[in-house]
Structure formats: structure tokens, C-alpha cells
Amino acid sequence: MKIRRLFFLMLLSLPTLAFAQQQYYGTIASGIRVEGADPSDLDRVALRSGDVIRPENVREAIQALFDTGRYRSVEVDAVSADNGTALTFKVTPHYFFGTFTLTPESLLERPLSTLVRVPVGQKYSETQVQEIVAATKQILEEAGYFNVTLTLRSERDDVRRLQNIELIANTNAKSKARISAINIEGANGLLPPSDLSHALHISAGDVYNADNVDRGVSAIQQEFVDKNFLNTRVEAIPEYNAETNSVKLRIAVSPGQ
Numbered sequence: 102m103k104i105r106r107l108f109f110l111m112l113l114s115l116p117t118l119a120f121a122q123q124q125y126y127g128t129i130a131s132g133i134r135v136e137g138a139d140p141s142d143l144d145r146v147a148l149r150s151g152d153v154i155r156p157e158n159v160r161e162a163i164q165a166l167f168d169t170g171r172y173r174s175v176e177v178d179a180v181s182a183d184n185g186t187a188l189t190f191k192v193t194p195h196y197f198f199g200t201f202t203l204t205p206e207s208l209l210e211r212p213l214s215t216l217v218r219v220p221v222g223q224k225y226s227e228t229q230v231q232e233i234v235a236a237t238k239q240i241l242e243e244a245g246y247f248n249v250t251l252t253l254r255s256e257r258d259d260v261r262r263l264q265n266i267e268l269i270a271n272t273n274a275k276s277k278a279r280i281s282a283i284n285i286e287g288a289n290g291l292l293p294p295s296d297l298s299h300a301l302h303i304s305a306g307d308v309y310n311a312d313n314v315d316r317g318v319s320a321i322q323q324e325f326v327d328k329n330f331l332n333t334r335v336e337a338i339p340e341y342n343a344e345t346n347s348v349k350l351r352i353a354v355s356p357g358q
Contacts, residue, residue: 126154126155127155128154128185129154130153130185131150131187134190137192137193137194146190147161147162154188163175171192177190177191197264198222199221199258202267233268243312245278247346252269279307280309291356300320301317301318303317322334331357334357338353
């Protein structure tokens with residue numbers, strides 16, 4: 102018995118099939134079944150045993166399965182039989198995002214799901230997974246963990262059609278990075294360095310934390326606003342040293358007018 106697998110894209114722009122596959126058009130469907138789907142979805146397929154197999158009714162059967170919204174791909178197996186051709190519509194179901202966790206949990210003060218917008222309940226997408234991985238790495242850096250590598254572990258719940266994601270972090274360091282030095286540049290003597298350092302409220306030796314740096318940047322900016330400077334811009338530029346697991350913090354000030 103020879104089996105021919107017919108592949109159809111979701112676009113359903115059914116081209117003329119190769120010669121070896123064309124032989125099945127015009128034959129009688131001796132059996133129709135759906136594999137990997139809810140058995141009730143077979144009722145959606147208008148093609149029935151005894152019908153003549155044509156491109157149009159195969160296309161319509163595929164479209165009917167896609168219209169359920171439960172499947173991301175459909176393949177058709179055609180098997181020659183003495184009394185015609187047996188067709189099997191093989192479907193790959195959509196999975197949906199389930200849980201997201203970060204291991205070890207102690208790295209962040211709050212659960213990952215409260216810090217990263219996770220698409221729980223939405224259709225699973227590798228692109229979205231990579232976006233979450235990138236966002237998680239950024240959050241870990243902001244918390245003081247640099248050079249983080251994340252290992253992705255994905256577990257599939259076939260009963261509920263869920264894809265549960267665990268991100269396992271290797272921080273490459275036993276502790277958070279500390280600030281080795283702070284340079285405030287661009288103030289041009291307009292305000293005393295001591296006032297700027299006091300407003301920044303961060304010292305060499307402190308654990309690096311992006312939230313603390315942001316608060317310090319805002320405080321320096323407010324110092325200039327209080328002195329009637331307009332359009333003051335303050336930017337924090339961290340420079341990480343992997344050998345010492347430390348950050349040199351550069352604060353660039355553009356006082357404005």
C-alpha cells in the first residue's frame with residue numbers, strides 16, 4: 102500500500118498538485134477521518150465517504166477545520182485502497198500560554214508575572230516567548246544581575262492545551278553587582294558637586310539597582326528645575342565590568358537654559 106501525504110498551507114491557495122498526487126483527484130473517498138482533533142469536528146467536514154475527491158471539497162474540508170480556531174496546521178494523508186482512497190486529516194492543535202515562572206524565585210522581589218506582561222491564555226507563540234526572555238534579562242540586569250543566561254524549559258499540558266514556561270537563570274555571579282565609581286559630568290559648576298551627590302543618594306559600594314538610579318536621576322533633574330533651568334536632561338549610563346562584577350556609573354547632565 103502506498104501512502105501519499107498532501108500538504109496544504111493555511112492560506113489555502115491550493116495549487117495544482119504534482120503528478121504523483123493528482124492521481125487521487127477523481128477517485129472515490131472510501132473513508133474520511135480526522136486525527137488529533139475533537140471527534141465532533143468530523144461533522145464539520147462536508148466531504149463524505151462515497152464522494153468524488155476534488156480540489157474544491159478538500160479545500161473546503163481544510164477550511165472547515167481551520168474555522169474552529171483550534172488548529173494551527175492541517176495535513177492530509179491519502180492512502181490508496183481497493184475501493185477508492187482513504188483520507189485522513191491530521192491536525193496540529195493550537196496551544197495556549199499557561200504559567201510563567203523564574204527559577205530561582207529569590208532573584209526578584211516580586212513574581213515575574215507582575216513585572217513582565219505575560220500573555221496567559223493567548224495562543225502560544227515562539228516570538229512572544231523570546232520577547233519575554235529578553236524582557237526578563239533586562240529586569241534582572243536592572244536588579245543588579247548582569248551577564249544572565251536564561252534556559253527555557255517548556256512543559257506541555259495536552260489535556261488543557263497549555264504551554265507552561267519556566268525560565269531558569271544562571272546569573273554567573275553569586276551576588277548582585279556593586280557600584281565601583283560614580284562620575285557626574287556636564288554640570289559645569291552650575292551646582293555644587295556635593296548637592297548633586299546628595300540628590301543622587303547613591304554611593305560607591307552600593308548594590309546596583311536601576312530603580313534607585315532612576316530616583317537619583319530624577320532628584321538631580323529637580324535640583325536644576327529648582328534653580329530655574331529649563332529642559333534639563335540627566336542620563337545614567339552604567340558600565341559593567343564582568344571581572345569584578347561591578348558597575349561604573351556615569352551620570353551625564355545637560356542643564357539646558
